[in-house]
Amino acid sequence: MNAILVSVVVVNCVLALLFSLGAAPILVWIERRVAGLIQDRLGPNRCHIKGFRLGGLIQSFADMLKLVFKEDFQAKSIKQSFFFSLAPVIVFASAFLTFMVMPFADHLVIGEQTFRMQGLPIDLGILWFLAFAGLSVYGIMIGGWASNNKYSLLGSMRSAAQVISYEAAMGLSLVSILITYGSIDLVSIVNFQGNTVFGILPSWGIVLQPLAGLIFIVTAFAEANRTPFDIAEGESEIVGGFHTEYSAMRFGLFFVGEYVAMSASSALIVTLFLGGYHLPYFNTQILHQHMNLFLMAVMVFVPLMSLFFARWIRRNNRFSAQVDIRNRESKVLLKVLAGVNVLIVVGLALFLIMGLGETGVHIATAVIQVATFAVKLLLMNFVFVWVRWTLPRFRYDQLQDLGWKVLMPLAIMNIFITATVVVVFGV
Amino acid sequence: MMDIIFMVLSLFAIGGALGMVLFHQPVHSALSLIVTIIALAGIFALLSASFLFMVQIIVYAGAIITLLIFIIMFLNVKESNLPKEPYKNITLFFGAIALLPVNFLILRAFLKLPMAHASLASDFGTIKALGMELFETWLLPFELISILLLVALIGGVVFGRKEEEA
Numbered sequence: 001m002n003a004i005l006v007s008v009v010v011v012n013c014v015l016a017l018l019f020s021l022g023a024a025p026i027l028v029w030i031e032r033r034v035a036g037l038i039q040d041r042l043g044p045n046r047c048h049i050k051g052f053r054l055g056g057l058i059q060s061f062a063d064m065l066k067l068v069f070k071e072d073f074q075a076k077s078i079k080q081s082f083f084f085s086l087a088p089v090i091v092f093a094s095a096f097l098t099f100m101v102m103p104f105a106d107h108l109v110i111g112e113q114t115f116r117m118q119g120l121p122i123d124l125g126i127l128w129f130l131a132f133a134g135l136s137v138y139g140i141m142i143g144g145w146a147s148n149n150k151y152s153l154l155g156s157m158r159s160a161a162q163v164i165s166y167e168a169a170m171g172l173s174l175v176s177i178l179i180t181y182g183s184i185d186l187v188s189i190v191n192f193q194g195n196t197v198f199g200i201l202p203s204w205g206i207v208l209q210p211l212a213g214l215i216f217i218v219t220a221f222a223e224a225n226r227t228p229f230d231i232a233e234g235e236s237e238i239v240g241g242f243h244t245e246y247s248a249m250r251f252g253l254f255f256v257g258e259y260v261a262m263s264a265s266s267a268l269i270v271t272l273f274l275g276g277y278h279l280p281y282f283n284t285q286i287l288h289q290h291m292n293l294f295l296m297a298v299m300v301f302v303p304l305m306s307l308f309f310a311r312w313i314r315r316n317n318r319f320s321a322q323v324d325i326r327n328r329e330s331k332v333l334l335k336v337l338a339g340v341n342v343l344i345v346v347g348l349a350l351f352l353i354m355g356l357g358e359t360g361v362h363i364a365t366a367v368i369q370v371a372t373f374a375v376k377l378l379l380m381n382f383v384f385v386w387v388r389w390t391l392p393r394f395r396y397d398q399l400q401d402l403g404w405k406v407l408m409p410l411a412i413m414n415i416f417i418t419a420t421v422v423v424v425f426g427v
Numbered sequence: 428m429m430d431i432i433f434m435v436l437s438l439f440a441i442g443g444a445l446g447m448v449l450f451h452q453p454v455h456s457a458l459s460l461i462v463t464i465i466a467l468a469g470i471f472a473l474l475s476a477s478f479l480f481m482v483q484i485i486v487y488a489g490a491i492i493t494l495l496i497f498i499i500m501f502l503n504v505k506e507s508n509l510p511k512e513p514y515k516n517i518t519l520f521f522g523a524i525a526l527l528p529v530n531f532l533i534l535r536a537f538l539k540l541p542m543a544h545a546s547l548a549s550d551f552g553t554i555k556a557l558g559m560e561l562f563e564t565w566l567l568p569f570e571l572i573s574i575l576l577l578v579a580l581i582g583g584v585v586f587g588r589k590e591e592e593a
Contacts, residue, residue: 127478127481128481130489134484135488138496157501160493160497160500164490164493
């Protein structure tokens with residue numbers, strides 16, 4: 001036990017919390033604003049604290065507060081009180097656990113020690129995800145059953161049938177990926193993707209295994225119970241599905257658990273198919289070698305982007321009335337933006353002048369990789385939201401047909417092709 | 428520390444198994460079976476068999492018991508339709524007594540185990556080591572078991588098929 005170990009572990013835990021639990025309000029915000037964008041309306045933008053709206057982000061926090069303070073109502077017909085309360089806990093906990101093995105950065109070397117940059121530093125990777133993603137369906141099943149309500153039971157039955165069918169296709173699509181990468185450890189999978197194929201394309205999973213990628217993304221949508229696979233809720237058919245009887249924080253746990261599960265699925269998709277924490281064409285070694293150049297690029301790039309952002313704020317967040325409280329937000333935001341820029345530029349310049357040293361370079365690499373991972377995670381989450389508001393829900397029989405008759409044969413075919421290629425060419 | 432974790436896990440495993448037998452409601456029995464299975468997975472992890480630990484959760488807890496509970500819930504058995512079990516406690520008591528000799532055998536076998544154990548190889552229980560062992564030393568039994576499973580699968584499909592109307 002030393003100070004460096006403790007601080008790295010604390011940083012990892014905080015990062016894992018931020019990316020999963022901390023992302024929930026932001027994901028809710030993205031969901032509603034993107035829904036607004038797609039349906040040609042504004043979405044929530046009125047809620048504010050002394051004029052600070054942050055584009056509607058405050059609304060998510062207001063919603064959370066509302067859920068916390070609502071009456072926790074439980075219908076008299078519910079006999080299985082224990083299981084009724086246990087169900088949201090299972091959903092939340094298993095969603096949370098699946099996120100814990102996602103690597104945020106390459107192995108961090110400080111002095112003699114090497115650290116894994118994961119919430120839980122273990123190398124079980126994909127298996128861990130499969131295990132706990134499979135457990136989350138118990139929460140939905142128990143919740144629907146304990147609610148003692150037809151609609152709830154229908155919802156949980158649908159959900160269980162869906163998860164069982166899609167888990168098969170998901171597992172099979174993962175097999176071909178494992179053959180390609182030759183490891184279940186997510187860090188070595190990402191490092192495998194740091195090179196290039198044919199000299200031009202980054203060797204990301206989606207380039208090497210496009211079919212497996214497609215199957216995995218579709219099944220990941222189904223595992224996360226998101227539209228077009230949200231027949232477990234199906235509000236136009238079975239009221240609210242498995243969470244019809246839930247209110248207040250017990251519903252809140254289901255709600256947050258769904259977003260954490262979505263974030264975990266996105267993280268796994270990013271890790272397996274989109275190069276994980278690697279910037280395209282810049283793997284860890286290249287970043288180590290050219291750190292100074294890279295820092296200079298950041299010094300130029302960040303102020304430029306901030307300039308565009310500041311101009312956007314000035315154009316769009318201005319109100320004609322002199323006393324309008326919202327004008328204050330623009331002023332403060334612009335000042336904060338300028339301050340952050342000065343800090344970044346001066347700090348980086350200091351680093352460049354004084355020289356980073358080996359440990360400094362390693363830490364800077366880790367920071368850049370965590371940032372890359374965060375951006376990719378947000379983009380993938382955006383895709384989840386985008387699909388939800390674009391595609392209609394599958395009918396139940398169509399969903400089962402897709403799972404068993406299309407995805408599963410394709411996945412098996414992909415295993416054969418991959419295995420043949422690996423054996424013949426010895427890749 | 429390891430001893431405490433082992434004891435807690437074993438308590439959960441035994442408690443789950445007892446619950447599985449004793450509960451009246453089928454859903455409760457199935458759920459307590461999951462407790463046993465996850466506790467067993469934890470014991471595998473304690474024995475540094477990491478692959479078995481994960482596979483135990485994926486296959487048993489994640490797939491088989493899910494299917495079991497799915498079917499129990501699907502049938503939606505009413506409280507009044509459950510069989511009355513008036514002699515349950517007595518049956519269990521005599522069943523336990525009948526199993527005592529077996530327990531005695533197991534205990535003897537356990538006591539005969541060599542107590543001094545060699546230290547494990549560093550890759551013990553990992554996927555690669557396990558796969559090498561399975562596909563080199565135990566290849567024939569492994570393939571035979573696969574065929575057995577395939578036969579069972581086909582049998583299940585044949586029995587589950589609806590009779591065609593003549």
